[in-house]
Structures are given as structure tokens and as C-alpha cells.
Amino acid sequence: MSHISEPTVRRLSNYYRVLEEVAAEGKRMISSQLLAEREGITSAQVRKDLSAFGSFGRRGLGYHVEHLRDEIRALLGLDRRWKACIVGAGHIGSALVSYRGFADQGFDVIAVFDADQDRVGRTLEGLVVRHISQLGPKEGFEIGVIATPVRAAQEVADALVAAGVQGILNFAPRKLKVPASITLRTVDMTMEFESLSYALTHTSDSGPRRRRSAPRRRA
Amino acid sequence: MSHISEPTVRRLSNYYRVLEEVAAEGKRMISSQLLAEREGITSAQVRKDLSAFGSFGRRGLGYHVEHLRDEIRALLGLDRRWKACIVGAGHIGSALVSYRGFADQGFDVIAVFDADQDRVGRTLEGLVVRHISQLGPKEGFEIGVIATPVRAAQEVADALVAAGVQGILNFAPRKLKVPASITLRTVDMTMEFESLSYALTHTSDSGPRRRRSAPRRRA
Numbered sequence: 001m002s003h004i005s006e007p008t009v010r011r012l013s014n015y016y017r018v019l020e021e022v023a024a025e026g027k028r029m030i031s032s033q034l035l036a037e038r039e040g041i042t043s044a045q046v047r048k049d050l051s052a053f054g055s056f057g058r059r060g061l062g063y064h065v066e067h068l069r070d071e072i073r074a075l076l077g078l079d080r081r082w083k084a085c086i087v088g089a090g091h092i093g094s095a096l097v098s099y100r101g102f103a104d105q106g107f108d109v110i111a112v113f114d115a116d117q118d119r120v121g122r123t124l125e126g127l128v129v130r131h132i133s134q135l136g137p138k139e140g141f142e143i144g145v146i147a148t149p150v151r152a153a154q155e156v157a158d159a160l161v162a163a164g165v166q167g168i169l170n171f172a173p174r175k176l177k178v179p180a181s182i183t184l185r186t187v188d189m190t191m192e193f194e195s196l197s198y199a200l201t202h203t204s205d206s207g208p209r210r211r212r213s214a215p216r217r218r219a
Numbered sequence: 220m221s222h223i224s225e226p227t228v229r230r231l232s233n234y235y236r237v238l239e240e241v242a243a244e245g246k247r248m249i250s251s252q253l254l255a256e257r258e259g260i261t262s263a264q265v266r267k268d269l270s271a272f273g274s275f276g277r278r279g280l281g282y283h284v285e286h287l288r289d290e291i292r293a294l295l296g297l298d299r300r301w302k303a304c305i306v307g308a309g310h311i312g313s314a315l316v317s318y319r320g321f322a323d324q325g326f327d328v329i330a331v332f333d334a335d336q337d338r339v340g341r342t343l344e345g346l347v348v349r350h351i352s353q354l355g356p357k358e359g360f361e362i363g364v365i366a367t368p369v370r371a372a373q374e375v376a377d378a379l380v381a382a383g384v385q386g387i388l389n390f391a392p393r394k395l396k397v398p399a400s401i402t403l404r405t406v407d408m409t410m411e412f413e414s415l416s417y418a419l420t421h422t423s424d425s426g427p428r429r430r431r432s433a434p435r436r437r438a
Contacts, residue, residue, distance in 0.1 A: 003421075006414065013413040017392065039394060076413050077420025091314035098310050101392070105412045143415070167419045169411060173236065173320070175258060183418040185411045192388060192404045193324045194232040194295050195225065196362070199402040200386045201296025202222075 004052070004075075011049055012072050014039050019069035031062035081106050082167075083140055087156045088147030089114040089122065089129045092171050096147055097124045107143060111135075115152065132156070137164040146170045157184075223271070223294075230268055231291050233258050238288035250281035300325050301386075302359055306375045307366030308333040308341065308348045311390050315366055316343045326362060330354075334371065351375070356383040365389045376403075 004012070018038045022030050032050070036043040050063065073079050084107045086093050093112065096102065102109055112124055113132045120131045144160035146153050146168060153172035160168055167183040170176055173190035223231070237257045241249050251269070255262040269282065292298050303326045305312050312331065315321065321328055331343055332351045339350045363379035365372055365387060372391035379387055386402040389395055392409035 004417075009414050009417050010410055013410045014394065016413070017409075075417070075420075077416040078413065080420070082416070082419070091317050095310035095314040099408075101409050101412065105409065105416060107412065107416075142419070166422070167415050169415055175233065183415060183422065185415040185418075187406065187408050187411045189318075189406050190236075190320050190324065191229055191232045192406045193320065193326065194235070194297065195228050196386050196388055196402060196404045197296040197301070197324060197326075198223075198228050198294070199404075200301070200361070201294075201299070203385070203400075203402060 008049055009076070011039065011041070011045075012076060015046070015049070016069065016072045016076065016078075019065055019072065023065050023069055027065055029062045030065050030068075034062075078106050081108050082142045084109050084143040084145060085111040085113060085135070085139070085141045085160075085165075086145040086147055087113045087132060087135065087160070088149075088152075088171075089116075089119045089124060090147065090149075093145075093147035094124055096145060096171075097127065109145075111139065111141070115148075132159065135159050135163050137162070141165050143167045143169065146172055146176075148172055150174045227268055228295070230258065230260070230264075231295060234265070234268070235288060235291045235295065235297075238284055238291065242284050242288055246284055248281045249284050249287075253281075297325050300327050301361045303328050303362040303364060304330040304332065304354070304358070304360045304379075304384075305364040305366055306332045306351060306354065306379070307368075307371075307390075308335075308338045308343060309366065309368075312364075312366035313343055315364060315390075316346065328364075330358065330360070334367075351378065354378050354382050356381070360384050362386045362388065365391055365395075367391055369393045 015035055018035060019030070032043040032046040036046045050068070084102070086096055086109055089112050093114070097109055097112055109127070112127050112129045113135050114120060114129050115132045117131070119129050122129045141160075141163055142165060144163070144165040144167075146156050146160070148156050150172050153170065153174045154176055157168060157170070157176045157178055161178055161182055165182070167185070168176070168178060170184060170186040173188050176184060176186075178184050234254055237254060238249070251262040251265040255265045269287070303321070305315055305328055308331050312333070316328055316331060328346070331346050331348045332354050333339060333348050334351045336350070338348050341348045360379075360382055361384060363382070363384040365375050365379070367375050369391050372389065372393045373395055376387060376389070376395045376397055380397055380401055384401070386404070387395070387397060389403060389405040392407050395403060395405075397403050
């Protein structure tokens with residue numbers, strides 16, 4: 001399959017999650033209508049996205065749930081394991097170390113680093129926090145996760161690149177510079193807050209959604 | 220200012236962060252070129268985005284840092300406070316309670332709820348975790364943060380809506396259904412993982428970025 005756009009990859013992620021749920025419910029087939037409904041998009045979009053996989057959909061029957069799930073899993077690279085390390089053992093880093101979703105998606109966190117001597121030596125989910133100076137190419141990390149304060153993020157990104165990672169997942173709200181050969185994804189909570197703040201501020205302007213006092217009970 | 224698209228709001232968030240940094244460095248003026256460089260976009264895009272604010276930019280001089288920062292802050296609604304509650308006192312919820320970014324962006328977390336009796340009564344950053352059954356409209360929550368497992372997320376969203384929140388920030392990897400009057404933003408880490416996994420898998424296909432053994436040292 002040739003290049004797939006970022007929005008399409010995101011929709012495939014969503015279909016994958018729906019298919020996992022539906023498979024767990026024991027259903028064998030799913031219609032494009034149902035997939036569309038769960039995602040709030042049109043069924044035409046679903047059929048277009050899934051047509052890339054060849055003709056799984058059968059008119060009147062829909063898609064074979066397990067088959068489609070496995071195809072999307074393989075496409076997203078979720079059928080293999082990645083060796084990952086986390087840099088930053090603060091709150092976010094600690095949450096991530098114990099985040100089951102990492103393992104579910106094939107990320108094996110095999111090391112945690114921090115620059116703070118107070119944190120070095122502590123144990124998080126069975127991993128001893130090591131000093132950042134020990135981060136190097138020997139352990140063959142494929143993915144590095146940045147969970148440090150903003151001011152340290154670029155330096156850590158450079159260290160991860162030097163250590164040979166292929167991909168970086170960044171939780172610091174800062175645009176990072178990495179070589180073109182490195183895949184970078186940023187989870188920017190700050191931006192979601194600001195987007196929410198913007199939306200609330202501007203819907204407030206128009207009145208009906210702003211109820212600062214005596215909120216109406218809706219249920 | 221009329222409606223601004225979601226991508227523009229995101230770029231404004233980024234400019235805001237750069238302006239805060241530059242202001243902290245004591246700089247008085249900034250050029251569209253420098254703003255563009257920090258964000259990896261064209262200076263024409265920067266000028267287009269900022270033209271909406273009126274003519275702050277002066278040819279050859281650039282933008283007045285503090286003035287522009289304050290204008291963007293007001294536009295994003297960061298110059299006021301929001302009363303927020305967090306539902307879910309697990310790892311993500313705990314990380315969020317102590318996340319300074321919340322307060323910086325005007326979100327005052329004034330309550331934490333959980334359904335698990337083992338967590339109820341514990342103290343997180345000075346807040347006693349309360350049972351979810353106590354979530355109601357009396358406290359005037361404006362924003363609800365969902366940090367629960369996926370299976371509880373929709374039920375919690377319904378409870379937040381019933382409690383009168385105007386906005387929901389969702390950390391559970393699930394599309395939620397809320398009334399059209401409610402602003403919903405989702406921070407989907409799962410999707411970023413999968414996007415990273417997809418990108419790494421498919422760059423691996425073509426060879427040069429895949430170095431499973433003996434990673435080349437680059438620094």
C-alpha cells in the first residue's frame with residue numbers, strides 16, 4: 001500500500017479501536033454505516049478509506065471484523081514490538097511507564113532516564129530510573145519518549161537521536177528540531193487546553209453556553 | 220474577531236508560546252521570519268495569521284512582543300479562570316492534578332472524583348478524592364476532565380454534562396457523544412502512538428531508517 005495521509009491514518013486508528021470492541025462483543029461482520037456512525041463520519045468516507053485494503057466489504061454483508069482488524073493492525077505496525085525508553089521520571093513519565101496502552105501498541109518500555117539525582121535509583125514499575133548520561137546507542141532503543149520540562153526537551157531529543165532512535169514521542173509543549181530521518185510525534189496537551197479555552201471563550205460571547213451562576217440541570 | 224479555524228488556533232497557541240519565551244529573554248520586537256523559523260512554517264503564513272489582529276507588524280521592525288502576546292492570550296481566553304474538575308484519580312488523573320500547565324492556562328482544578336472506593340479519601344495536591352456520585356451542578360464546574368478507563372468514559376461524560384460543564388477535555392481513547400452545546404477536546408495519546416508506529420513501519424520498508432542491529436552513532 002502506498003503513502004497514506006496523516007488524517008487517514010488517524011481514521012484507521014479509530015476503525016481499529018471500534019473493530020477491537022466489536023470483535024470483543026463477538027460480532028462477525030460490521031457495516032460501513034455502523035463504522036461511520038461510531039466515528040461520526042459518512043459511510044462513503046469509511047468505504048473510501050477501506051477500499052485501499054482491497055474488496056473486503058461485501059454489499060449487504062459489510063466487512064469481516066477480525067479480518068479487517070488484522071489488516072489494519074498490520075498496516076499500523078501494531079503487529080511488532082518496539083524497544084522504547086522514557087526520558088523524564090516526573091508525573092507524566094511515571095504515568096506513561098505504567099500506561100498499559102504503550103504495551104498494547106507494541107511499545108516495550110525497557111528503560112527510564114532522568115537528569116535529577118533525586119529520582120535516579122527509584123523504581124517505576126520494575127524499572128530503576130537511570131541517569132540521563134547513561135542514554136546511549138548500546139541498548140538499541142528504537143523509540144524515545146520525551147516527558148521532561150520544556151527547557152530540557154531539545155537537548156533530550158538530540159541525545160535520543162545520538163542514541164540511534166528512529167522515532168520520538170514528545171510530551172513537552174515545544175516544537176523540536178530533529179533530522180529528517182527521524183519520525184517525531186508530539187502529544188501537546190497545552191494545545192488542546194488552549195483550543196478548549198478558545199472555543200469556550202468564543203461560544204461564551206454569544207450567550208447561551210455561558211452560565212456562570214446557577215447552571216441549568218440537564219439530566 | 221470572527222471565527223478562526225482549528226489549525227489557526229493551533230498556530231496561535233504556538234506563537235503564544237514563542238512570544239512568552241522571547242519576552243522572558245527580554246526581547247522587545249520579533250520578526251515574522253523569526254516566528255516562522257521557530258514554528259517551521261513560512262513567514263507569509265505568520266503574517267497572514269497575525270493580520271487578523273490589525274496592523275501590529277511594522278515593516279523592518281516586526282511585532283511588538285508583549286503587545287502581541289497579550290492580544291493572543293486574550294483571544295485564546297487565557298486571561299480568565301475556569302473552574303475545572305478531574306474525573307479519574309489513576310496515573311493520568313494524578314499527573315494532571317499536579318500538572319502546572321493547567322493553572323498556567325487558567326484551569327483551576329477544584330475537585331477530583333473517582334468511582335473506586337480505594338481511591339476515594341486520598342489526597343492529591345491538597346484535594347481529597349471524592350466519590351463520583353458527588354459530582355453535580357452545585358459547584359458550578361465549567362470544565363470537566365475525563366481521565367478514566369475507556370469503558371467508563373461515556374458515562375462520565377454524561378455525568379459531567381448533567382453537572383452543567385461547558386467543556387470537556389477527554390484523555391480516554393474513545394469518541395464521546397455530547398450535546399452540540401458542549402465543547403469537547405480529546406487528547407488521544409493512543410492515536411499518536413499509532414501514527415508513530417505507522418510512520419516507523421513504513422519508513423522501515425524503504426531501508427535506510429531501519430537499523431535493528433548496531434545502530435549508527437550520529438553524535
